[in-house]
Amino acid sequence: MRPGAGAKNSGLAGWAGVCEHGRSMNARRIGVAIQTQQVHAEHQQLYRGVRDYSREHAGFRCILAPFAAADLKAAPKSRPPYDGILAQATPELVEVAAGAGVPVVDVWRDSRVTVPINCVFPDFAQAGRLVGQHLVSRGFERFGLVVNRNSMAQITMGDASLMGGDTLGFAAYVEARGFPCARFQAPRVVHADEEAWRDWSRAIRAWIVEQPRPLGLFVPNDMLCRHIADLAPELGLHVPRDLGLVCAENEPNYCLLSRPSLTAVDLGFRRVGYEAAALLDRMLAAGRRRTRREILLVDPHALYPRESTDAIAVEDPLVATALRYILEHAHEPIHVGDVARHAATTRRTLERRFREVLERTITQEIVRCRLDRLKRRLAESDTPIKILAADSGFNSPRALYETFVREEGLSPSAYRVRRRGERR
Numbered sequence: 001m002r003p004g005a006g007a008k009n010s011g012l013a014g015w016a017g018v019c020e021h022g023r024s025m026n027a028r029r030i031g032v033a034i035q036t037q038q039v040h041a042e043h044q045q046l047y048r049g050v051r052d053y054s055r056e057h058a059g060f061r062c063i064l065a066p067f068a069a070a071d072l073k074a075a076p077k078s079r080p081p082y083d084g085i086l087a088q089a090t091p092e093l094v095e096v097a098a099g100a101g102v103p104v105v106d107v108w109r110d111s112r113v114t115v116p117i118n119c120v121f122p123d124f125a126q127a128g129r130l131v132g133q134h135l136v137s138r139g140f141e142r143f144g145l146v147v148n149r150n151s152m153a154q155i156t157m158g159d160a161s162l163m164g165g166d167t168l169g170f171a172a173y174v175e176a177r178g179f180p181c182a183r184f185q186a187p188r189v190v191h192a193d194e195e196a197w198r199d200w201s202r203a204i205r206a207w208i209v210e211q212p213r214p215l216g217l218f219v220p221n222d223m224l225c226r227h228i229a230d231l232a233p234e235l236g237l238h239v240p241r242d243l244g245l246v247c248a249e250n251e252p253n254y255c256l257l258s259r260p261s262l263t264a265v266d267l268g269f270r271r272v273g274y275e276a277a278a279l280l281d282r283m284l285a286a287g288r289r290r291t292r293r294e295i296l297l298v299d300p301h302a303l304y305p306r307e308s309t310d311a312i313a314v315e316d317p318l319v320a321t322a323l324r325y326i327l328e329h330a331h332e333p334i335h336v337g338d339v340a341r342h343a344a345t346t347r348r349t350l351e352r353r354f355r356e357v358l359e360r361t362i363t364q365e366i367v368r369c370r371l372d373r374l375k376r377r378l379a380e381s382d383t384p385i386k387i388l389a390a391d392s393g394f395n396s397p398r399a400l401y402e403t404f405v406r407e408e409g410l411s412p413s414a415y416r417v418r419r420r421g422e423r424r
Contacts, residue, residue: 031065051272125160128169140216
């Protein structure tokens with residue numbers, strides 16, 4: 001993710017909005033100022049989430065607002081052009097809207113707005129922790145983080161615990177488990193000009209070469225993650241055997257169209273857009289009655305494992321063989337004995353090595369892989385849960401349900417509703 005855009009064009013981050021037709025003239029007029037002209041997936045998903053809410057609520061009319069601050073300044077204070085604004089907020093926009101009595105909901109963690117306003121953001125700390133859990137589960141024991149220190153979103157994903165919170169981001173999570181995590185500070189804009197790009201490229205090459213291998217590397221910015229994947233062969237590195245890569249925007253142009261495909265976190269920006277619209281609607285319904293400030297954090301939508309982490313990085317060859325077998329066959333009704341036979345060892349020996357290397361049992365690893373597969377299917381398809389049970393390696397829908405509730409704290413159907421951004 002990039003830090004908040006500059007304040008030019010009347011302080012707005014860019015173009016967004018939708019003109020809904022056929023609505024009542026009494027509908028609330030909502031100015032939408034979210035970047036949609038860019039390739040970045042988060043901007044597009046934010047916009048789609050706002051539109052989802054607008055389609056479902058006839059009294060919520062979204063209006064294109066590329067210059068909302070200027071619109072507010074030009075209009076009489078008694079007749080502002082918008083009843084409320086959803087925005088990648090800027091200090092100027094917030095100040096002008098406050099003077100006009102128009103509420104603003106911010107959807108951009110890097111907006112640099114210091115005035116306390118209502119906000120809806122992805123839970124960046126949880127997203128970073130998901131990445132850490134994923135790379136640890138793949139057997140990596142050495143980690144790296146390429147972070148833009150001007151981006152609060154990336155800082156939270158990487159080092160949430162350093163900000164006094166109870167939750168751990170990526171680096172804090174792996175370090176809490178006793179693993180080292182090296183950090184590389186990326187410039188705010190690496191592609192501002194040719195010189196900046198070449199400086200970045202030289203610096204990241206030198207840094208990666210110095211790191212121990214195999215390295216589990218989290219690069220929140222998809223474009224930079226793609227560039228590192230492209231550089232790896234020049235550096236004599238194999239992705240994912242030497243370098244496991246994860247990014248955090250899930251932009252298809254960067255993650256899916258080249259090899260290796262990139263493992264990515266979908267941060268849930270579509271849900272953010274929807275919940276921000278719902279929050280603004282509640283604020284408008286409350287009128288001028290004082291309400292408490294709300295900062296809503298939306299769970300990441302999902303982590304999508306792809307080729308860039310499709311490796312078993314543990315150094316113990318016996319455990320690596322067992323892990324690879326589990327990863328490839330967990331959706332089948334396999335048991336611990338099957339894993340031991342494939343690894344050509346005894347169950348007792350393999351159980352002991354698992355505890356020494358991974359600090360978990362073989363059964364726990366089988367269940368973890370099954371749940372990972374099931375959660376992806378729940379989020380991505382409408383397939384009935386009964387069918388998913390058989391396709392995920394569980395003996396029965398009841399076994400699936402009991403295991404899911406025990407491990408995740410909610411039912412499979414509730415998980416599907418939450419992940420797919422549907423209203424309960």
